[in-house]
Amino acid sequence: MRLYPGSLLCLLSDFVYIRSMLSKKTKYGLKALTFLANQKNKEPVQIAEIARHENISQKFLESILLTLRRTGFLGSKKGKGGGYYLIKEPSEILMTAVIRVLEGPIAMVPCVSLNFYEKCDDCPDEDSCSVHKLMLQVRDSVLEVYRNNTLADIIV
Amino acid sequence: MRLYPGSLLCLLSDFVYIRSMLSKKTKYGLKALTFLANQKNKEPVQIAEIARHENISQKFLESILLTLRRTGFLGSKKGKGGGYYLIKEPSEILMTAVIRVLEGPIAMVPCVSLNFYEKCDDCPDEDSCSVHKLMLQVRDSVLEVYRNNTLADIIV
DNA sequence: TTTTATCCTATAGATTTAATAGGGTAAACA
DNA sequence: TGTTTACCCTATTAAATCTATAGGATAAAA
Secondary structure, rough: OOOOOOOOOOHHHHOOOOOOOHHHHHHHHHHHHHHHOOOOOOOOOHHHHHHHHHOOHHHHHHHHHHHHHHHHEEEEEEEOOOOEEEEOHHHHEEEHHHHHHHOOOOOHHHHHHOOOOOOOOOOOOHHHHHHHHHHHHHHHHHHHHHHOHHHHHHHH | OOOOOOOHHHHOOOOOOOOOOOOHHHHHEEEEHHHHOOOOOOOOOOOOHHHHHHHHOOOHHHHHHHHHHHHOOOEEEEOOOOOEEEOOHHHEEHHHHHHHHHOOOOOOHHHHHOOOOOOOOOOHHHHHOOHHHHHHHHHHHHHHHHOOOOHHHHOO
């Protein structure tokens, strides 16, 4: 981790980069989707090939691809010549959907979540909560990014 | 958690609302700062009073306020009549600074972080990484929200 | 000197993530 | 029909992290 000497942030040099971080599950899932989208033909690609190419633990990737299949992003074929393949066009795969399936809620607090709303135990009134007010803006702003991106948009 | 029957999201009903979630530390810290900013006079406020008013574990809050003092947001006074108080105007307390101190990096992956940059082990080239491309947008978008908000802006 | 309230370190419990283990099932092919 | 291939599925472990607590030290006020 690069820190600039003398900055306030150096007080935090024991910070571990974890919180609010994208899970490996989502990261690997996105990489796998990208890899599949970049295939010339639409033949199934084996887990092993994806794992090798993207430096992912094969068994871990297996469970991620399983999730993506069950949630309607991927199709699969067993036996020789089998593997996974996209069942929609990359331009039809919305980042909002992928992120919600792999990562979970997009909002950073349940009380501003659209699809996973929960009231806070400790907070008597959302309308007078500063955290609520700030996180509402963050949610809208992140949501706009995910809404503006499909799998086709993030392929390079 | 409210889920809509029949929706794709119901497949995920075992989701626990954790990932990408704001830590309690940050949430409590923001609430404490808000509470202090809302004080009529600038007299020190005791930890116990803040904890009681905001439904926060007193000992946990204690450690959070300590962090906020060490990082230059709060002043403190010991002994009778002591407590914590803001040492800057709410309009001078930037959300970027508060979030970085309490929550850590704003970026969701180290490879797009401004202050906590780290290269990914598994990724040979950032410019051709779809995750990088997406998370760069998310970072910019979240950063804009935090840059546009001071403590004064989120007080209701 | 007593009371008040912050300061500080260490640590425990609960939860979550990331990864692994191990075998089951279905398809292709000879 | 039997063998190989490759996905399917559940359970579990190891490590890391968050949240909270314990217990006392220090400083200020009365």
